[in-house]
Amino acid sequence: MSELKPSQQMLSSCTGAVITSLFMTPFDVVKVRIQAQQRALLDRSCFLYCNGLMDHICNCARTICTHPESAPWYNRPVPVHLNGTVDAFVKISRQEGIQSLWSGLPPTLVVAVPNTVIYFTSYEQLRAKFHQFAPEEAGGPPSWAGGLAGGLARVWAVTLVSPFELVRTKMQAKSMSYREVGEVLRTQLAREGVVSLWRGWVPTILRDVPFSILYWYTYEKQKKLMKQEYPTFTFTLFAGALSGGVS
Secondary structure, eight states, X not given: OOOSOHHHHHHHHHHHHHHHHHXXXXXXXXXXXXXXXXXXXXXXXXXXXXXXXXXXXXXXXXXXXXXXXXXXXXXXXXXXXXXXXHHHHHHHHHHXXXXXXXXXXXXXXXXXXXXXXXXXXXXXXHHHHHHHHSOOBTTBXXXXXXXXXXXXXXXXXXXXXXXXXXXXXXXXXXXXXXXXXXXXXXXHHHHHOGGGGGTTHHHHHHHHHHHHHHHHHHHHHHHHHTTOSSOOHHHHHHHXXXXXXXX
């Protein structure tokens, strides 16, 4: 059972989400820019990329932009050839400035950080409740409590954040301004009602809930096997990686 207060859990999950965003975004920027060199891979209207916390939709032009300064970051050609990850880090930083490596970060911070805070805080609170009512097995509380808590926490987080995800997706898919999004949403609400704000909820749940159940069950099982009632940083790092891989 966690000894942290809900406010501490919220602060720690918020910090983790920000760190993940700051650390992973440059790698995804480099990956997408390397792919942009191979025009055949981007011969479609849009594509998805994920920076560790959330998926992003990017519109992709079928031809190389002749005005790089006005092109979206993911479709902006670098005047030199990128030969791998390290080379891309160096050349993009030199050509466009190091801040270019964090292109596309704002939408992550606006949507994914609250989502992460809700998810992890709900997980900790639910897991603590389940541990109170579930009989302990040898080596600690049952692992299924973690899996069940993870699944329910994901349902709750997706439900709360879905309307904001809908707005973000519309803005990214059609490069719409906030005013245009507002007009589209008003029309949508008038025609289809409030429930339409949760469009896409079912497939999101079908994807994310099984992942969360498997992830937290595997993680809690490893804690029991390794007798890690209060996990160390090293254990958390490797157990989390293994749980994510299995899920």
